[in-house]
Amino acid sequence: MRIGIIIGRIGGVDGVALETEKWIDILQKLGHDVFIMSGEFESWTMDYERDYLFPALSFFSAEAEWEQRKAFFEPDKDPAPLLEHVEKWSDMIEGVLLQWVNNKKIDVILSENASALPCQLSMGIAIKKLIKNTGLPIVTHDHDFHWERGQRYMSAHPEINQYVDENFPLLLPNVKHAVINTFGVETFKNRFDIDATLVPNVMDFNRVYGVPTPENQFFLKDVGVKKGEIALLQVTRIVRRKGIETAIDLIDKLDDKKLKLVITGNNHDDENKEYYNELIDQIHELNLSRQIIFASHKVLDHKDLSDVYAHGRACTYFSTYEGFGNAFVEGVLAKKPIFVNNYKPVYMQDIGNKGFETVMIEDSHLTNEKIQQMSDIIYDPKRCKEIGEFNFELGKKHFSYDVLEEKLNALFTF
Secondary structure, eight states: OOEEEEOBBBBBSHHHHHHHHHHHHHHTTTTTTEEEESBBBBBBOOOOTTTEOOGGSSSTHHHHHHHIIIIIIOOOOHHHHHHHHHHHHHHHHHHHHHHHHHHTTTTTEEEEEETSSSTHHHHHHHHHHHHHHHHHOOEEOOOOOOOSSTTTOOSHHHHHHHHHHSSSSOOOEEEEEEEEEEHHHHHHHHHHHHEEEOOOOOOOTOOOOOSTTTTTTTTHHHOOOOTTTTEEESOOOOOOOOOHHHHHHHHHHTTTEEEEEEOOOOOTTGGGGGHHHHHHHHHHHHHHTTTTOOOHHHHTSSTHHHHTTOOOOOEEESSSSSSSSSSHHHHTTTTOEEEEOHHHHHOIIIIIOOOOOOOESSTTTTOOHHHHHHHHHHHHHHHHHHHHHHHHHHHHHSBBBHHHHHHHHHHHHH
């Protein structure tokens, strides 16, 4: 089949973009022709025969930003102009989508979170109009939903909230819903009486990953970790739900100047750098500025995160909420021990119940017992290796490309 993917951005390090790339690999392996329309192609090398840049789909386009601000952050007294704008702008987007579908002879649409989360209102509405007007089959890859995000997608206007509820997620007869966790399956059944398909996020367990090479041997040195020091890795973006303050607390409580926490992600998705500034204050107050390293500037110099994982001792992953938790499986792939918070609503239900050997905390609380367990692992390289090998085999069984191939083969049978 000729599959048309619609996505806000691809080629980035967010979970939606990363999983989409894996889906593309498997769909092509299964013999499908894949075409992409995206608002941004970040580090993605475009094939101009198959890839279509449509900036109006970007989350950061002027119109998308304006819609988000007027819907959720700075609403006007009258919501009618916003709703009228979304209808008109989505008509324009639908027209471009329809032309693309006809030109590329698309058989089925794959909507990458655009039909689940209202972070780009006009794009989601345009996809709905396209499907209603063409009858095309569609698979929606639903990573998360507005009701899971607290107040983020709550408007002061009931009309806006009703509009969001009516359009996100996409509820039409010819839709197949793929969700990334058991909570999503249960939500679709309980809310809409729809049987969604569980497709977990995966990694390529056949690739060499997180292994020291001549190309990455100086990564830790380049970010300020000296010989004889130990690096714990926080391989996430800097956003509040990643729980980075707990990792900083861990460094403080372990009380060893040789321990460094390397934070690899940037703060571009942190609204007004509010959370980042809180972390800076915490680091200052705890006098940890020589042990907490922000390394996003050097991560960009390396082809992928494999180089970052290569020389770390263990990973911290104290997220409070995740739609899945790619960084956990990535740490498993890199054969690193992982210290994890029992993040909601996914960890124990979809990952922790598989039997991975970790040190898990509850409600971001570092007890003395858990800190000791982490310390015992950090200072025992042999134990680190044993845990890494054990978890790798479990990860390969539950979160490999083979699992994804089986799921997509069934999902794209119409």
